[in-house]
Amino acid sequence: MRTSREILRAHYERLFKRLGLWSGLTSILIASLVAVPANAAQLTDRSLTLGSSAASANTTYAFSFEPGQTATVGSIKFELCTSPLAGTCTQPSNATMAGAGGLSLSGEISGFTVSNGTNNPSPTATTVWIENGTPQSLTAATASGVSFTGIVNPDTANYQFYARITTYAETAGSTQRDFGGIAVSTAAVMTVNANVQESLVFCVGATVGANCTGIGSSSITLAPNPLTTAAVSYNTAQMGAATNAISGYTIAYYSTDMCISGCTYSITKAADGGTVAATGGEQFGFVLAAQSSGLLNGQGANHSGGTGATVSSPYDGTNSTIAYDTTGPTTLATASGPTTQTTYTMLYAANVSATTEPGAYSATQTFVATGIF
Amino acid sequence: MWWRRRLIVSLALSLALNGVAYAVSLGDPSSSSSSFRLDESQIGAMGDFDSSSASFQFDPSADDGGSTLGEAATGNSSSASFQSGAGFNTTNSPALTMMVNTTSVNLGTQTTAAAQTGTATFWVKNYTSYGYVVQVVGAAPTYAGNALDPITTSSCGDAWGCASSPGSEQFGLNLVANTSPVSVGADPVQDPELPAYSFGEAGDGTGTAGPGGTRPYAVPGRYRFVSGETVARAPKTSGKTTYTVTFLTNISNTTAAGAYQGNLSIVVTGTY
Numbered sequence: 232m233r234t235s236r237e238i239l240r241a242h243y244e245r246l247f248k249r250l251g252l253w254s255g256l257t258s259i260l261i262a263s264l265v266a267v268p269a270n271a272a273q274l275t276d277r278s279l280t281l282g283s284s285a286a287s288a289n290t291t292y293a294f295s296f297e298p299g300q301t302a303t304v305g306s307i308k309f310e311l312c313t314s315p316l317a318g319t320c321t322q323p324s325n326a327t328m329a330g331a332g333g334l335s336l337s338g339e340i341s342g343f344t345v346s347n348g349t350n351n352p353s354p355t356a357t358t359v360w361i362e363n364g365t366p367q368s369l370t371a372a373t374a375s376g377v378s379f380t381g382i383v384n385p386d387t388a389n390y391q392f393y394a395r396i397t398t399y400a401e402t403a404g405s406t407q408r409d410f411g412g413i414a415v416s417t418a419a420v421m422t423v424n425a426n427v428q429e430s431l432v433f434c435v436g437a438t439v440g441a442n443c444t445g446i447g448s449s450s451i452t453l454a455p456n457p458l459t460t461a462a463v464s465y466n467t468a469q470m471g472a473a474t475n476a477i478s479g480y481t482i483a484y485y486s487t488d489m490c491i492s493g494c495t496y497s498i499t500k501a502a503d504g505g506t507v508a509a510t511g512g513e514q515f516g517f518v519l520a521a522q523s524s525g526l527l528n529g530q531g532a533n534h535s536g537g538t539g540a541t542v543s544s545p546y547d548g549t550n551s552t553i554a555y556d557t558t559g560p561t562t563l564a565t566a567s568g569p570t571t572q573t574t575y576t577m578l579y580a581a582n583v584s585a586t587t588e589p590g591a592y593s594a595t596q597t598f599v600a601t602g603i604f
Numbered sequence: 605m606w607w608r609r610r611l612i613v614s615l616a617l618s619l620a621l622n623g624v625a626y627a628v629s630l631g632d633p634s635s636s637s638s639s640f641r642l643d644e645s646q647i648g649a650m651g652d653f654d655s656s657s658a659s660f661q662f663d664p665s666a667d668d669g670g671s672t673l674g675e676a677a678t679g680n681s682s683s684a685s686f687q688s689g690a691g692f693n694t695t696n697s698p699a700l701t702m703m704v705n706t707t708s709v710n711l712g713t714q715t716t717a718a719a720q721t722g723t724a725t726f727w728v729k730n731y732t733s734y735g736y737v738v739q740v741v742g743a744a745p746t747y748a749g750n751a752l753d754p755i756t757t758s759s760c761g762d763a764w765g766c767a768s769s770p771g772s773e774q775f776g777l778n779l780v781a782n783t784s785p786v787s788v789g790a791d792p793v794q795d796p797e798l799p800a801y802s803f804g805e806a807g808d809g810t811g812t813a814g815p816g817g818t819r820p821y822a823v824p825g826r827y828r829f830v831s832g833e834t835v836a837r838a839p840k841t842s843g844k845t846t847y848t849v850t851f852l853t854n855i856s857n858t859t860a861a862g863a864y865q866g867n868l869s870i871v872v873t874g875t876y
Contacts, residue, residue, distance in 0.1 A: 414700035
């Protein structure tokens with residue numbers, strides 16, 4: 232028969248054994264019941280292309296990746312962090328995904344939308360979720376692309392930060408599928424400067440050549456000379472204009488009357504608004520177009536060369552209407568922008584009456600080109 | 605006493621089981637199976653980098669008379685399709701470092717008689733990757749909405765760039781050493797300390813680079829600019845490569861007068 236001491240000893244031995252056994256078993260169970268990370272694979276061929284690397288730029292982020300395993304994916308989390316490793320995500324230097332939108336999908340992935348807080352959080356500074364109400368099977372090593380607009384870069388240039396991509400099985404992300412980190416960097420912006428100087432080339436003469444070379448005489452004589460009441464007398468002169476002014480140029484003129492003796496007597500000028508050339512009466516004026524009818528039919532020439540040139544009315548008539556204005560400056564022609572040389576031909580014409588005073592008549596014109604830079 | 609021995613044995617057993625359970629739950633996140641993957645696991649001699657305590661400091665060294673255990677292997681090795689980095693100062697994290705050294709390029713006063721050129725430099729270092737590409741994003745220098753005509757394939761019929769043409773409006777760039785229109789620019793320069801492990805190159809990898817080549821941005825004397833195109837790349841993890849961008853401008857008689865400015869962003873994308 233055992234003593235009470237022996238009985239107590241056996242009792243406590245059993246207790247200690249049970250204590251050790253249950254402690255160990257409990258430890259194993261606890262370890263088994265603790266949430267163990269799923270055997271997640273790594274996303275491969277993953278990259279992030281920024282629309283701009285400028286600090287603080289609001290730009291597009293284009294993610295590309297290939298799943299590490301073939302599995303159904305119901306949601307994907309995109310993060311911007313100071314570390315590529317899974318775990319706490321710290322916002323990198325004021326970068327923010329809070330304004331993420333403009334979701335665009337490419338490759339295998341389809342049917343996902345930006346989460347709005349129902350199944351997954353709405354976009355925050357560090358995180359954007361996309362989700363698919365019907366989880367999609369994504370194939371291992373098959374490319375998918377996801378891009379967002381409205382992402383703001385960190386506010387520091389030449390700054391390295393990280394993006395993380397985590398895929399989940401469910402629409403409401405819970406069971407992790409794959410994961411991958413990406414290194415990204417902002418960069419200082421390069422500014423390239425270049426100056427283009429203003430240029431305006433203008434010339435007037437009996438004739439003008441290309442690039443205002445070969446400029447003819449600055450004086451012309453109407454023919455037939457002397458003037459008669461039987462026929463119109465006429466002749467031409469030219470001017471050339473070229474510029475790199477962004478808004479082109481205007482050409483205007485100042486004129487004196489066609490007169491003699493200190494302009495005591497003058498040949499009546501054509502109207503400011505134009506007068507049809509006709510013999511038998513006093514007329515003097517000019518036009519800047521090829522004439523196709525009337526007294527000056529076949530004379531003159533249209534402007535040529537350059538771009539964007541326009542002759543102002545009434546100097547653009549083609550029916551032998553001449554005009555003359557002594558109250559200048561009077562606009563003759565314009566160009567709308569930068570242009571190589573435009574050559575204008577001025578056709579001068581004069582008629583006299585039987586009572587026109589005799590003498591050597593002359594008129595002086597001054598042309599002014601103004602570039603609009 | 606006997607019960608103390610029993611208590612100690614039971615507690616020891618409990619702790620051992622806990623340790624096993626903990627190890628089971630942690631697993632080894634950086635080793636894998638199926639196709640086998642070894643990611644930053646340490647095999648071989650133990651070592652540590654500048655570890656220390658109040659009483660000692662542990663500096664791996666080959667000539668320390670055995671006071672350290674040293675590193676199993678250090679440095680970088682590579683082939684055409686494989687590269688590994690060994691040593692305690694490597695990282696299993698993707699890394700991308702870049703620096704734009706020149707933030708302002710002044711091409712001066714333009715003339716129709718001759719081209720104007722200028723240069724800017726930047727460098728890229730990219731680790732634990734399958735390479736990177738460099739893109740230049742932005743607009744050609746612009747004034748009042750008028751941009752200098754960028755050089756494209758349609759400018760001269762060549763996709764690898766066009767030669768300088770004074771009197772014709774042009775804006776373009778390349779990343780190589782040029783002798784035309786003047787001696788300007790430089791080829792990519794690899795890290796002088798580890799040139800064998802830096803692989804950055806000009807161009808997008810297509811065609812051939814160099815004189816008479818066909819690779820955009822990589823042919824001397826040929827210039828091109830299309831925003832967003834790849835102007836440089838590395839095919840694998842690469843140490844520091846310094847690139848020199850050469851800018852070229854020409855103007856025509858009708859290039860609008862004004863102060864032109866263009867902001868260009870260097871975007872580097874690594875694939876991991």
